[in-house]
Amino acid sequence: MKVRVDEAGLVLDRPDDQVLDVLFDGRRVWSFRGTKVAERANGAWRVAWPRDLRGFLRGAALVTVRGSEGTVLTETEVRFGDHDGRVSVVDGEGRPLVVDPGGRLVTTFDASDPEHLVPLVDAIELVLRKLIDLGLDAFPAYGTLLGAVRDGRLIGHDNDADVAYLSRHTHPVDVIRESFRVQRLLHRDGFEISRYSGGAFKVTVRGSDGTPRGLDVFSGFLYRGRLVLMGEIFAPFEESWLRPLGTVELEGRRLPAPAEPERLLATMYGPSWRVPDPTFKFETPHEVGHRLDLWFRGTRTYRNGWDRRYSTSRHRGPNRTPHELARMLHRAEAPETTVVDVGCGRGQDAVWLARRGHRVFGLDFSGNGYAHLRDRAREEGWSVELADLNLLELRHTLAWGARLARVDGPRALLVRHLLNATTPRGRAHLWRLARMTLGDGGRLYAEFLVRPPGRRREYKDPLVWELDPDLVESEAVSAGATVVSSQVVEVEGIERPTETEDGSSPYSCRMVMEWGTP
């Protein structure tokens, strides 16, 4: 195959299925298969630079394209734009980044000093030991098992680690409850944990260079002759292929392993699992994904989008001007009112209200958004608590509802562009939280996008959308509230949660509802 490289991407004369590695100044930054990504344009097969990589393409680079046998297909000096210097694909701390099979830039293991990975390997060993101590048959899984069985190492082009355990339970409800228990016990051992679903969570481990690395912990169980293993597997399987456990070596450590790891790897990666493939992406059959979704998921919807949006927010403060809805609340409520800003985003309204004398809770499921102001609030002693609340998890909703119900004095809820940014489950849980918090009296101030009469609006931001005020009102009334005012306004400047495709102003509904004294 012949390959040409230019500023826009690569041109292939006849794409085939081999894995092509792209190196900038001798370092791999991306791998792909021509048949998967090349597109026919003007009589040529073109492969555009991945979207996340484009932002880094400034300056010159010696671009090498290597075929599967290591043969160099081209080596070309390319200049991107009229910038001086060399192209540098690194993160804010100077760590080299690589495009992963999902198109995202990650810090792969082979780009890290092996010394920096020691804390991750320590954590794999420790978490496995904790799980085994709990009576669970635990082992490295997915890429971590693959690397261990292939050559006893972490896979160079991987960037996180996976472990799994085989539960003795056979019903999803019991498996989920066990996963909750395991999470609590690991939390008590000091691990930082974020839950993906009812059957999986991530432990964050800091490398010795500070790089955060994910160690995913997946539940597995046997169900009617099949192995169910979060997050991808639902396949015929024998219990004896997993237990009693054997052992495998990883980075010089002896770790527990499935009785026949080859069987599990073939189920995970297909018959060619022994051949390394940096472009591998799970293509879970629809029925499997659907079943796992129904059983376990729905607690993280839109979360990755918000996390990505706020990924660099910790380092810069938000615009501190409050939104009109916060001003409305402040004008109408007594100064001693405790305010709960649900879906507080960057936290500027929560802080503004706190600085005007309210006790405030600012809650959101994407912690990076408010991290900057939380640090400031701690330094300054502001009366605001910025904390995690994932409204999609009933446990979060009930635990926060119980806590807020114990707060003395009057309370009010501020809910700005949350109802129109979450799922029906998220809305149901918001109403439950409101009822628990305001059930003995108090007001909720909501704002959400609405469609102007007779006009369609296309929004640039896929994370917010329009809601029908009648739907919101009927849900609020079902939750025991009375709507006391509702007003539709054209919003400008910082009041806009998103731009519209045609540049016109979005419309918001500001609705105040009240729970009476029982």
Next chain:
Amino acid sequence: MGHAMTDSQPTSRATGRGPLRALRRVTDPRGLADRVARLEAEVDELQQLNLRLAELTDVVQELLLPIARQDPDRAVELLERYREELGT
């Protein structure tokens, strides 16, 4: 919260209208396709209860004991710990 609050909606197959429905009347006089689609939607809805039931049971199990022992201080303490251990 009623039907509007569930995550799943009946599939379009269950509510199909027009020529498709007319064709079905001839090829599927007992309406089996529609019934299967409706059943699928209902099974989906039931399967979603697993997570909710597990969440509820977890809360109840962790917090019921101090309430049964009529120890309100311990209940508040456990509630705080429960919330702190939820992760993100």
